Amino acid sequence: MTTSYKTWVKRTGKRKGQLICGNGPEMEFGAPAGAHGRRGWFTPEDAFVSAVNTCIHMMFLWVADKLKLDLVAYECEAEGFVKVYLDKTEEFTHIVLRPKITVRNGDGAKVRRALEITQKYSLIAASIKSDLIIEPQIIVQGAGGD
Amino acid sequence: MKAEEFFELQFEKFRLRVPKGYWYAGYDTWVKVEGEEGLVGVTDFFQTKLGDIAYVTPVEAVRLEQDDVLATIESVKAAVDITVPASGEVITFNKALDDHPELISEDPYGDGWLARLRLTDWEVDQEMLLSSDAYFRLMQDKVARELERA
Numbered sequence: 001m002t003t004s005y006k007t008w009v010k011r012t013g014k015r016k017g018q019l020i021c022g023n024g025p026e027m028e029f030g031a032p033a034g035a036h037g038r039r040g041w042f043t044p045e046d047a048f049v050s051a052v053n054t055c056i057h058m059m060f061l062w063v064a065d066k067l068k069l070d071l072v073a074y075e076c077e078a079e080g081f082v083k084v085y086l087d088k089t090e091e092f093t094h095i096v097l098r099p100k101i102t103v104r105n106g107d108g109a110k111v112r113r114a115l116e117i118t119q120k121y122s123l124i125a126a127s128i129k130s131d132l133i134i135e136p137q138i139i140v141q142g143a144g145g146d
Numbered sequence: 147m148k149a150e151e152f153f154e155l156q157f158e159k160f161r162l163r164v165p166k167g168y169w170y171a172g173y174d175t176w177v178k179v180e181g182e183e184g185l186v187g188v189t190d191f192f193q194t195k196l197g198d199i200a201y202v203t204p205v206e207a208v209r210l211e212q213d214d215v216l217a218t219i220e221s222v223k224a225a226v227d228i229t230v231p232a233s234g235e236v237i238t239f240n241k242a243l244d245d246h247p248e249l250i251s252e253d254p255y256g257d258g259w260l261a262r263l264r265l266t267d268w269e270v271d272q273e274m275l276l277s278s279d280a281y282f283r284l285m286q287d288k289v290a291r292e293l294e295r296a
Contacts, residue, residue: 001295062222063200063222066200066201066220066221066222067200067201068200068201113248117198117222120198121197121198121222121223
């Protein structure tokens with residue numbers, strides 16, 4: 001079975017463009033400040049790291065529900081590390097996700113299993129060649145805790 | 147499991163095994179007869195299609211006829227009723243699955259068994275089941291259909 005997703009881009013300035021996503025959102029994008037762009041622009045590098053972070057986020061919520069985790073909170077920092085080669089080509093060698101996960105009346109092992117399943121079923125995580133490293137902080141609250 | 151003890155089909159990144167000496171229902175469950183008892187579970191093909199398993203919920207019935215629902219398996223992607231390949235009285239469900247449902251994926255023909263039954267109509271039930279080589283051919287057809295759908 002195959003499916004597809006589309007986006008469209010159009011030049012709107014010297015170092016910027018307009019992005020239209022197949023699901024509806026539209027936004028301006030440009031080069032990062034360090035690559036002749038400006039601060040405040042949404043960049044392809046932001047999009048790449050965000051794609052991983054948001055996909056893992058959504059898949060984790062799905063898996064947590066399936067595993068009946070009593071999820072109190074989820075937040076996650078993602079950081080993509082870029083290597084610049086001798087010929088000036090670049091790649092994201094690895095992306096580190098640092099999710100902070102709070103559950104109630106659970107155990108850490110179940111959260112870690114949920115994260116393993118999440119990584120396995122995340123479309124974006126499965127599609128990138130960069131290594132994906134998840135460094136979770138898991139907080140288990142007792143019964144009746146906030 | 148030694149190589150001569152099972153049939154195997156490689157499909158994409160998966161190696162799907164069908165052990166010899168078990169009996170199979172066309173809907174991808176198996177029964178391994180041990181004297182008057184039968185151990186039942188789901189096949190490697192079935193668990194692979196299902197994906198990672200979140201929960202197994204056995205039925206409360208103690209006596210089941212062939213094709214009755216034995217349990218519901220909920221995976222990350224789907225929830226399905228599992229029907230029993232042979233009639234019998236439930237001796238026990240696999241308690242280990244309560245905390246470790248992933249055993250079904252890791253060892254579908256061993257530690258991932260679903261229930262142990264006291265077989266009540268084996269000679270009749272057996273006529274509706276497939277030998278390992280017959281089920282292996284059926285599984286090959288199912289895999290071919292999956293490929294056509296891809």
